[in-house]
Amino acid sequence: MRILNRPPQSETETRQRILQAAQHLFAKRGYDGTTTRDLASAAGVAEGTLFRHFENKKAILIEVATQGWIEILTDLLTELSEMGSYKAVAQVMRRRMLRMHENADMMKVCFMEAQFHPELRDRIQSEVIIKMTDVAEAFFQTAMDRGIYRRVNPKIVAQVFLGMFAVAGFSHETIMEPGASPKQMQEMAEGIADIFLNGVLTKE
Numbered sequence: 001m002r003i004l005n006r007p008p009q010s011e012t013e014t015r016q017r018i019l020q021a022a023q024h025l026f027a028k029r030g031y032d033g034t035t036t037r038d039l040a041s042a043a044g045v046a047e048g049t050l051f052r053h054f055e056n057k058k059a060i061l062i063e064v065a066t067q068g069w070i071e072i073l074t075d076l077l078t079e080l081s082e083m084g085s086y087k088a089v090a091q092v093m094r095r096r097m098l099r100m101h102e103n104a105d106m107m108k109v110c111f112m113e114a115q116f117h118p119e120l121r122d123r124i125q126s127e128v129i130i131k132m133t134d135v136a137e138a139f140f141q142t143a144m145d146r147g148i149y150r151r152v153n154p155k156i157v158a159q160v161f162l163g164m165f166a167v168a169g170f171s172h173e174t175i176m177e178p179g180a181s182p183k184q185m186q187e188m189a190e191g192i193a194d195i196f197l198n199g200v201l202t203k204e
Helices: 011-029 036-043 047-053 057-081 089-098 100-113 118-145 154-169 182-198
Strands: none
Touching (some): 011 047, 011 057, 036 047, 057 089, 057 100, 057 118, 089 182, 100 118, 118 154, 154 182
């Protein structure tokens, strides 16, 4: 029986399909529990095709994590640049929560595997975390220069913000009940933003 020919996919599309399959399998089975044969099968390619695109399985892991974080960084840059005001932090947090399902596998892979693979941890630190912190620091420095935020170390403010940014992204798995409604996510986002902007101490 003849199989109908499908249009050939570009190298970029094939590479992306491999990364998507790897992200899902690494999140589900872990890096060590996933073979290159598993990856090839899930991506619908020959095992040799994997090694035409990536040097080894470790290279696939690192690419999954860094590509995902770069997309998150791009989203953050866009969100910060489009903020209607410096008080609109809740909007950013809420969108992070609503998009959690899109990033859940990638984040799970990062947090599970970074502790076992120094190369992955170093790559995320050098190519993502430092850049995200620099961007956020500049954003908060501008707010301080305009008198909107009180003057404190903008780098520390940026690190606290990014920490909450990560928590908001993990909200479904950590601080929120399973199946939380958009209203509940909005309330949580507003709570996080309020604590970030105003602290928890009463005003004297």
